[in-house]
Amino acid sequence: MDTQTLFQQHITELQQGWNAALQNTQPGCDAILIHSGSSHNYFADDHAPPFKAWGHFLRWAPVDRPDQFVLLVPGHKPRLLALVPRDFWHDQSLETERWWADCLDITFMENLSELATHLPGVTTLVFLGENQKLAADLGIPAQQINPASLLSWLDYDRAVKTDYEIGRLRQANAHALLGHGAAEQTFRDGGDEYDIHHAYLAACQVLDQELPYSNIIALNEKAAILHYQNKRRYLNSAGKPPNNVLLIDAGCRAYGYCSDITRTWAAEDAHPVFHELLKRMQALQASLVDSVVPGVSFADLHRKAHLGVAQLLTDTSICYGNPGTLVDDGTSTLFFPHGLGHLLGLQVHDVGGRLANRSGDIAPPPEQWPGLRNTRTLDAGAVVTIEPGLYFIPALLEPARSTTAAKSINWTLVEELIPFGGIRIEDNVLTTDEGADNLTRNVA
Incomplete structure (x- = not known):
C-alpha cells in the first residue's frame, strides 16, 4: 500500500x-x-x-x-x-x-x-x-x-499504532541498523568512542540533532554506565586501551518515529566468562521477545527477565544459590537495575506506559522495581522495547559487600569482569495477534 x-x-x-x-x-x-x-x-x-x-x-x-x-x-x-x-x-x-x-x-x-x-x-x-x-x-x-x-x-x-506508524517504525529500525553495522566494524578496527559515534552518523547520514536521543557509545568499563554520555577520543595510539567491549545504544527517526536499538560486541580475546554471558544474554533476549503477545503483563515479562538473568549469574558461577531467591532478595537487581523496556513511538520512552485505562488510572510498578516504565498489559498493535541487561557496576556492587547479598556473590570473578562493563541487547517489538513481530530483526 x-x-x-x-x-x-x-x-x-x-x-x-x-x-x-x-x-x-x-x-x-x-x-x-x-x-x-x-x-x-x-x-x-x-x-x-x-x-x-x-x-x-x-x-x-x-x-x-x-x-x-x-x-x-x-x-x-x-x-x-x-x-x-x-x-x-x-x-x-x-x-x-x-x-x-x-x-x-x-x-x-x-x-x-x-x-x-x-x-x-x-x-x-x-x-x-x-x-x-x-x-x-x-x-x-x-x-x-x-x-x-x-x-x-x-x-x-497512543500505545497502539496504526499501519502507517508501524511502517515508519520499521524504517527507523532499518536506518539505525546501517549505523550499528558501521559502529561494530569501527570497534573491530580499533576506533575510539568518538570514531565509532561518527561512523554511526556517517552510515545513517544524520546529524547529532536529528537522532532520537544522544548515542550511547561505551567501550569497556563504561558499558556499566547505563546512560553513558561521553565520547572518549585519543589523538594518537599512545595510552589508548584495547577495545574489549562495545555497548552501543543508538536509534534513528523516520518522520518523527523513533527506533531504540542496543547491541553489545566483544573482542575475541575478551574474558571467556563475558563471552559466555553475551551468548546466553542473546538467547535470553530472543526468548523474551517471543513472549510479547496480546494480554501479557509487561511487569510479568520484567520478572521473567530477572529470573533469566539470575539463571545466567548462577550458570556462570558469578552468583551462588537459587535463581528465584536471587530475584526475590534483590541480588539480581544489583546486576540488572533497569526496566526490561518501554513503549516506543514518537517518543523514545513513549507516553502511557503506566496507564491502566483511558480514564487515567495508574498501574503502579512492582514495589521491587519502581523504575519500570511500562506496567501495562500489552494490546495488539503496541510497540515495546525488549532490553535485558547484565552489568558490573561498582556503584551498586561495592555497597553490597556489607549486605546479606554479599555471600551470594563470587567477588573474585566479579572483580575480573568489572573492566568489561556490561551487556545490553535491545530490539523494538510489535505485539500482534500472531505473536511478536521483531521490527529490528525483520526489517526487510
Whole structure:
C-alpha cells in the first residue's frame, strides 16, 4: 500500500479516536487545537537547543517545527495552521509533500498574531500543548487547557499504532541498523568512542540533532554506565586501551518515529566468562521477545527477565544459590537495575506506559522495581522495547559487600569482569495477534 493511502487511513483512524475522546471527556466542547511546542533559549543566552515537536502534534502532521498548530473540528478535514515567518536569519521554507499535505487543509501564517482569526469560537475550544499563556490569551477557559481526562485518553490510546506508524517504525529500525553495522566494524578496527559515534552518523547520514536521543557509545568499563554520555577520543595510539567491549545504544527517526536499538560486541580475546554471558544474554533476549503477545503483563515479562538473568549469574558461577531467591532478595537487581523496556513511538520512552485505562488510572510498578516504565498489559498493535541487561557496576556492587547479598556473590570473578562493563541487547517489538513481530530483526 502506498504511503499516501496509509497516511490517509492513519488520519481517519485518528479522527475517529480523537472525536470519541473529545465527546467522552469534554462534553460541550466541539474542537481541539494542538500546538507543536515552542522554542526556548538557554538560560541567559540567545541560542536554543534543537527543537522537537510534541508527539501528539506529530501524529497529525510531520512538521517538526515550533509554533505549528493542528485544528480538529469533528466532521471537517483536519487543518494545519502553519507559521512560516518572513525571516532572513533562518530558512523557514516548509515542504508540503503531497502524501501528507493532501490529507490536511493547510493555512499559512506569517505571524502568530494571525492565529485567532483562524479559530472557531474559543469558549468551546480545547487547547493541547505547552504554551498555556497563548491559550489563555486566546480566551480559552482554564479548564479546557490540557484537560487531564482528555490527555489520559489520548496517551493511553497512543500505545497502539496504526499501519502507517508501524511502517515508519520499521524504517527507523532499518536506518539505525546501517549505523550499528558501521559502529561494530569501527570497534573491530580499533576506533575510539568518538570514531565509532561518527561512523554511526556517517552510515545513517544524520546529524547529532536529528537522532532520537544522544548515542550511547561505551567501550569497556563504561558499558556499566547505563546512560553513558561521553565520547572518549585519543589523538594518537599512545595510552589508548584495547577495545574489549562495545555497548552501543543508538536509534534513528523516520518522520518523527523513533527506533531504540542496543547491541553489545566483544573482542575475541575478551574474558571467556563475558563471552559466555553475551551468548546466553542473546538467547535470553530472543526468548523474551517471543513472549510479547496480546494480554501479557509487561511487569510479568520484567520478572521473567530477572529470573533469566539470575539463571545466567548462577550458570556462570558469578552468583551462588537459587535463581528465584536471587530475584526475590534483590541480588539480581544489583546486576540488572533497569526496566526490561518501554513503549516506543514518537517518543523514545513513549507516553502511557503506566496507564491502566483511558480514564487515567495508574498501574503502579512492582514495589521491587519502581523504575519500570511500562506496567501495562500489552494490546495488539503496541510497540515495546525488549532490553535485558547484565552489568558490573561498582556503584551498586561495592555497597553490597556489607549486605546479606554479599555471600551470594563470587567477588573474585566479579572483580575480573568489572573492566568489561556490561551487556545490553535491545530490539523494538510489535505485539500482534500472531505473536511478536521483531521490527529490528525483520526489517526487510
